[in-house]
Amino acid sequence: MPYVSRDAAGLITGIFLRPQSNVTEFLPNDHADILRFFGGVVPQVLTNDALIDLTQSDIDFIRVIEDLIDVLIDKNVITFTDLPSKVREKIVNRLDARGRLAGTNDIVVSDNGIL
16 A cells, blocks of 8 residues: 655655655555564554545645745744754754665765865
């Protein structure tokens, strides 16, 4: 039932309930790679349609919140440092993860020490 993204080594890096623009590989719930990703146990969320819809909605809404934070910062309504440290840490971690999935990592300091 899930769609998966993979890294260069072929390991699953993400699981989606619906196809994404760059994720089209579909695997059955009991596929060995899916089981390995979840440590051998397929979560119930992959077997219940209502939970599937709610989970996908949560994933989509997280992106809405991230975009909203970006807009508020861009318009100088808030600054990044106004956010609690745990929130800043989570945002940086997500940006880093996205960069790794896209093959770039914009938050890594370059050789000349400039971000």
